[in-house]
Amino acid sequence: MDEKFNYVLKRIFKSRWYPGILQWPTAIVFCVIIFQMLFGSSSPHDNFGTAMTWIFWWSIIPLTFLIVGRVWCAICPFAMLSDFVQKFVGNHRPVPRFLKKYGIWIIDFIYVLITWSDHVFGMVEYPRGSGVIMLLITTGVIVSGAFFERRTWCRYLCFLGGLSGNYSRSAALELRSSPETCKTCNVAACYKGGEQAPGCPMFEFPKTMDSNASCNFCGDCIKNCPNDSIKVSLRMPTKELWFIQRPKVAEAFLAVIIMGIVFVQNITMLDVWAEAQHYLEIFLGTDNYAITFTVIFAIAMAIPVLLLYITSWISSRINSASTYINFARFGYALIPLDFAGHMAHNLFHLLAEGKAVLYAGMAMFGIHVQPTSTAVLSANTIEIMQFALLFLGVVGSAYTAYRISGFNYGPQSNDPKKQAIYSYVPYVILIILLTLLNVYIFLLPMSHRA
Structure with a gap:
């Protein structure tokens, strides 16, 4: 039963329709949410943007991390925007060393700052404030995508990425490669990219990856692997935390x-x-x-x-x-x-x-x-x-x-x-x-x- 289920999962991630078939509807809903926050009702309960974001989406997003890891990060509108900006105006510069070294501390700080701002300035109770926060994040994504390679924002700066990285370690889903098969591979298309898809947007090398923390299950490595070495499978929740x-x-x-x-x-x-x-x-x-x-x-x-x-x-x-x-x-x-x-x-x-x-x-x-x-x-x-x-x-x-x-x-x-x-x-x-x-x-x- 597990093998059959894992096979179905792999076919989904390998499909040329994934994750695009989920990205576009999500992006459309996101645009409606932003518009409603900025121009809709000033009452948070009557504003579709704040109600959808803070009552529904923010409430269930941790649960998705536990069940399917960082799949949300594969369909997130901000990630899609970053890819779009890079395609047309990206400089593709390497990630600065200080981001690699202190990125998680920056994420910690941003998460604390946003929570503090929420309570002090009433982000939830004030739809325009929520809209401004979204626009500030959008600006950061655009700047990051314009200057740096791959999804630098998602990996090193996104406060939700830090949260999802922690929770997805406990996820019931994992993506891993076969060490025996990868040992003889010298192509590294899973990381560098190939004809089927670009390289890993999150700077992960499936050959050595032992954690869910940064994998967004975008499926690019599965599409690119010439040896069919990478698989998606179920596991016991929290198992990754043990070792x-x-x-x-x-x-x-x-x-x-x-x-x-x-x-x-x-x-x-x-x-x-x-x-x-x-x-x-x-x-x-x-x-x-x-x-x-x-x-x-x-x-x-x-x-x-x-x-x-x-x-x-x-x-x-x-x-x-x-x-x-x-x-x-x-x-x-x-x-x-x-x-x-x-x-x-x-x-x-x-x-x-x-x-x-x-x-x-x-x-x-x-x-x-x-x-x-x-x-x-x-x-x-x-x-x-x-x-x-x-x-x-x-x-x-x-x-x-x-x-x-x-x-x-x-x-x-x-x-x-x-x-x-x-x-x-x-x-x-x-x-x-x-x-x-x-x-x-x-x-x-x-x-x-x-």
Whole structure:
């Protein structure tokens, strides 16, 4: 059954119609969204652009990363725009060294900045603000495409690319080549390109690729491979996280701060947020929202980072690895819980506000409805689904931490099992602590943002 399914997947990615058949409809919808943000209703719930983007698309996009990896990046309008710009005015310059070295840190910073701007300047509540953000991203894509080769923006600058790179490591889908076949190949058409398709837009070499983080499943390498070596197959979710050979602190850091950002997004939606903000203003001696939010934002991001650092320090006393290495390695173990918390938060938007997308779409055609509710499901049902997600997340993270510990620390000891377990225990405690914090927040009543 798996072989047949993998064969069907490969035929799809090898088709000359893919990904173009998905790119064009996506680009058309994207143009409508931008137009609506800039010139449509000023009410976020009545504006199709903001409703479609922040209630529907932003809510489900993490789920696509878990199921099919970075397939969205293959059909993303920004990627399509970059290719178009390169075709006509591209200089195809090599990627600057500092981008290669610090790209993930830049992505971390942009992701934090956009989230901060959302809350301080009301990006979601102000459709024109959302439109301006989209135009700024479009400008960055055009400039990047005009000067640098391939999809430099997507690989080194796109904040969504950083998020998708982390989550797609846990994906149930992977693209890999056959080492035995590739060993004798000296063509490298998968990377350089050929008659069937251009080279890998994401600077990946399938022959040596061992991660989903940067693969966008565009299918170009499959089309170009003269030996039919590259295949797309199903795998157990989170499996890639177990055996990461070159862990990066920047990627682990992104996973941890996303958890902090989700905390912030949840906290600011709680009914008690206004009262908490009032007490914080008294403590800080200011009623400037930008200042008070920045303080709570920094604290929320710092808490999981500090907890992971302390846990890594404790673990370093046991396994003799440095705190730095433990932080990098076990930061990946938090990705499943990170994803679960993120999706649990997004479920509230999708299922408590989902009908707003339909009503906003109808309003574009002059059909105006005065709904009594925008909820798709009841609050109790949504809460049950959120807790189910958190349960799967804690199981995924706990098991991932166990496999990371066994892979990295067990073989180095005279008693491998004991050494692995001792290295593992501090992270289980951390995962449980973060889960309980998430559960507590989701138990509190929330209000709509958009």
